[in-house]
Each structure stands twice: as C-alpha cells, then as structure tokens.
Amino acid sequence: MRFFNSTVLLTCSQLSFLILWRRSRSRKDFSGRYRVWFWVGAVCSIFCVATVTRFHERWANSLAGGSNLVWLEAETVCWMVPATTLLLSAFHLMRRDMPFRSVSRQWVRASRIVAVMAGLNMLVGSLVWPTLWVSPISEALCALWPTVFASSLLIHARFVTYVTNEASRESLQPRQPSRWEVRVKAFARHVALMANEEWQIQRAKRAAAKATRTGSKETTSNTIAEQRPAVKTSVASKRRSSAIGKSTEPLVEESPVTKAVNLRPINQPSRDQAAADSSVLQPLHVHPPQPIPPPHFEITESAVSQREDLTEFGDNETLPVAESESESASSSIPEGYSPERWKSLSKKERKRLLRSESSR
Structure with missing residues (x-):
C-alpha cells in the first residue's frame, strides 16, 4: 500500500509540473496565475517523500515525546496540522485556476472530501468504528484520495494540452462570496x-x-440621553457645529450688492407693431420669406414631354440618335467581326482591339 501511494503521489507531482509547463506558455495570463501549479507540484512531492521515508512520523514522535502533550493522538496531530494546511491550500489554489463547473474541478472537490474523511478517521476513528475497522478504513481512504486527485490532474492536463492553456475567465475575476x-x-x-x-x-x-x-413609569429616550456619559468633542466637530450654527442664523438686512434682482420677462413688440412704429430699430437686410419652388415640377413636365415625343415614332421607325450611334458603332467595328460578335465582347476587349487597329 505504501508503494502504491508513493507511486500515485509521484504521478501527481509530475502532472502538476506538466500543467505548470503548459500554462507558462500562455500569452494572456498577465497576472501569473500559472505559478500556483508550482506550489501544487511541491506539495505533492513533499507528500510523496513523506510516504516513502516516513520522516513525519519520527518528527512527530520526537516532538510529542519531548513535551507534555495530553491531546488525543498527539503524535498524529503534530504532523497532521501542517500537512492539512499544505494540502488544503493546494486544493484551493488549483481549483481557482480550473474552469468553472469542469470535470476536473469536481474531481478535485471529491478528492478533498475523501482526504478530510481520511484525516478525521485517523483522529477520531476509534470513537466511531470498532477498533479492528479503523486501520483498514484508514488505509483505504489514504489510497483513495491520491487516486482521485491524480485523476483530476490527468483530466486537467489533457484540457491544458489539447484545448487551451489560457487562464479561465472565472479565475481572473474576484471571488464571489x-x-x-x-x-x-x-x-x-x-x-x-x-x-x-x-x-x-x-x-x-x-x-x-x-x-x-398601562400607567407604569418607564424610562424614555430623554432619560437615556440624560444618563448618557458626556463625550469629549474634537476640534473638528466644534468647528463643524459652529459653522452649522452660523449658517442657520437669520440674515441681517442685505446690502444693495447682495440683494437678488427680480428678473421679469421683457414684453417685446410684435413684428407688425415694429414695422408700423418707425422709432423701433429695424434689423438690416430684412428679406421677406419666400416659398421654395418645388424642384420636381419642371422635371416631371420635361420627362412627360420627352415620353410623348418618343411615342410619336412608330414601331418600325428609329431615332436619329440611335441611327448615328449604330453608324458610329458599325464604322468602329474592325474587320472580321460581325456586330453581334462585337457586342458580345467586353469593353476592355473592344478597347484593346481598337487600339491595335489604330496602331496599324
């Protein structure tokens, strides 16, 4: 069981450093969120070394033997307090960097719950289970939480490698209570x-x-205010109270400078009265308002007249303008091209052929 736990914890540390390497290649993680994975990898490495060497047990035994500790399971408490602090801090930091509501985040939460259950079983398992059950349950829980933790790291390593190595949007925002x-x-x-x-x-x-x-005598708010001890007022509060008192005092007779001017609307004469009265100054360049002529009236008439002129010609007759255009078009057609073929050509091809014909 020790070999299995040490192998799983070593895998967790390697996956953490792999995620750290992929996240360090991020182009938009300006706040440096990827550095939390260095702490996660270091914690997994410490747990792996402790599982292999059991140095935490020897350190806890020496600490508990040299002091008068009367706690329940004093040796276990001595190494479990720092181990719990390291593990929970790693759980919290790595969950902040994972996408919200992702599978890896749910697996991290499950591994945290199993790790807490394993710690409680070590401390107070003998008070809940029979004595023979404590050791196998403790070994099962201590082997289960690293396995679940390694699974969550494997899922997140795949996400960072094949989906995106950028920080999640939720990790960049402040944590909501x-x-x-x-x-x-x-x-x-x-x-x-x-x-x-x-x-x-x-x-x-x-x-x-x-x-x-009811007719009974009770204390009131005034008696409470009278019985309240006097509080020393500061200089700023005294100045504030004096300023408020001055502002609430009635004003003395105002001087002519500070008296408010009663602004009344000025009755201006109308335009007819101003035109009749020569004493009123008239503005320069006064032009009577003129209606703007509708611009479409003459245009529509000219269009109707042109349409009537066009209808005078018969079906077999053609306009002289069209004849002149056809004559000019036929005269400009080079040799070897019929009018139908010439019309089928584009403007660029026509210009090129005419330019080559004129250069000859």
Missing part, C-alpha cells in the same frame, strides 16, 4: 444593528408608549 458567507455577514450586520444605540432608543420609546397605556 458563497451563500453561507453572505448569511453570516447579514447575521453580523443585524447583531450590530441590535446593539446600536438607535435600537435602544427605539426600544425605550416603545417601552414609554407601553407605560402610558
């Missing part, structure tokens, strides 16, 4: 609000209202 973190923060906020002085004043007001109804 979980649901339990939000609930704990909300509970702490409510507790702070309940311990606040305003809450006490509201409670005193409710107690005073209840006392007026």
Whole structure:
C-alpha cells in the first residue's frame, strides 16, 4: 500500500509540473496565475517523500515525546496540522485556476472530501468504528484520495494540452462570496444593528408608549440621553457645529450688492407693431420669406414631354440618335467581326482591339 501511494503521489507531482509547463506558455495570463501549479507540484512531492521515508512520523514522535502533550493522538496531530494546511491550500489554489463547473474541478472537490474523511478517521476513528475497522478504513481512504486527485490532474492536463492553456475567465475575476458567507455577514450586520444605540432608543420609546397605556413609569429616550456619559468633542466637530450654527442664523438686512434682482420677462413688440412704429430699430437686410419652388415640377413636365415625343415614332421607325450611334458603332467595328460578335465582347476587349487597329 505504501508503494502504491508513493507511486500515485509521484504521478501527481509530475502532472502538476506538466500543467505548470503548459500554462507558462500562455500569452494572456498577465497576472501569473500559472505559478500556483508550482506550489501544487511541491506539495505533492513533499507528500510523496513523506510516504516513502516516513520522516513525519519520527518528527512527530520526537516532538510529542519531548513535551507534555495530553491531546488525543498527539503524535498524529503534530504532523497532521501542517500537512492539512499544505494540502488544503493546494486544493484551493488549483481549483481557482480550473474552469468553472469542469470535470476536473469536481474531481478535485471529491478528492478533498475523501482526504478530510481520511484525516478525521485517523483522529477520531476509534470513537466511531470498532477498533479492528479503523486501520483498514484508514488505509483505504489514504489510497483513495491520491487516486482521485491524480485523476483530476490527468483530466486537467489533457484540457491544458489539447484545448487551451489560457487562464479561465472565472479565475481572473474576484471571488464571489458563497451563500453561507453572505448569511453570516447579514447575521453580523443585524447583531450590530441590535446593539446600536438607535435600537435602544427605539426600544425605550416603545417601552414609554407601553407605560402610558398601562400607567407604569418607564424610562424614555430623554432619560437615556440624560444618563448618557458626556463625550469629549474634537476640534473638528466644534468647528463643524459652529459653522452649522452660523449658517442657520437669520440674515441681517442685505446690502444693495447682495440683494437678488427680480428678473421679469421683457414684453417685446410684435413684428407688425415694429414695422408700423418707425422709432423701433429695424434689423438690416430684412428679406421677406419666400416659398421654395418645388424642384420636381419642371422635371416631371420635361420627362412627360420627352415620353410623348418618343411615342410619336412608330414601331418600325428609329431615332436619329440611335441611327448615328449604330453608324458610329458599325464604322468602329474592325474587320472580321460581325456586330453581334462585337457586342458580345467586353469593353476592355473592344478597347484593346481598337487600339491595335489604330496602331496599324
């Protein structure tokens, strides 16, 4: 079992360094997220060496023997605390670099759960299971979590090699608080609000209202304010209060400079009154408004007249312009080309043939 665990942990370290090498070739990972895989590979290497040499057990025995530790399984606790810190930090960092909701990330979560179960079984397994069951269950869990961890690294190494070696978009964004973190923060906020002085004043007001109804004498918010110890005010608060007091004082009779001017709208004469009254200054170059003539009226008339002129010709008659064009076209056709073949040619070919004909 020790050989199997050491082989699997050695495979995990090699896969971690392979992922580190592929991720270091990234072109868009400007924040250097790929460096977390160096830590993952180092942790796997430390676990592999510890599994082969068992140096952690000798170190824990010497530490527990030289001190008066009365803990439960003191030797196990001495090496499990740093090992748990290293392993959980590696799990957390590598999950941040993996794509969100990926298979490799789910396998990492499963390996973390199995590793925690293996640690708890080592510490308090004798309190839950029979004594004969503790050792085989511990060996099974200690062999299972490295296997699941190596599977997750193998899946992620394939993803980094054949899909993309860039950092995932979720890893570049700040981590969102979980649901339990939000609930704990909300509970702490409510507790702070309940311990606040305003809450006490509201409670005193409710107690005073209840006392007026029942006829008993209770403390009010005024008595609480009177019993409150005097707090030393700072210089800044004194200046602020003096400035507020000055701003709330009634203003003395205003000077002519600071008096507000009553702005009223000026009644301007209309255009007819201004034209009739010669005393009113007229603006220069006053042109009467003229309607813009519609531009399409004459165009449509000319188009209709041209259409009527064209309809005067019969079906067998042709326009003189068309005749002149056909004559010029027939005169420009080189020898050896019929009009139909000449029309089938493109403009470039016609120009080339005419240029060669003129050069002769």
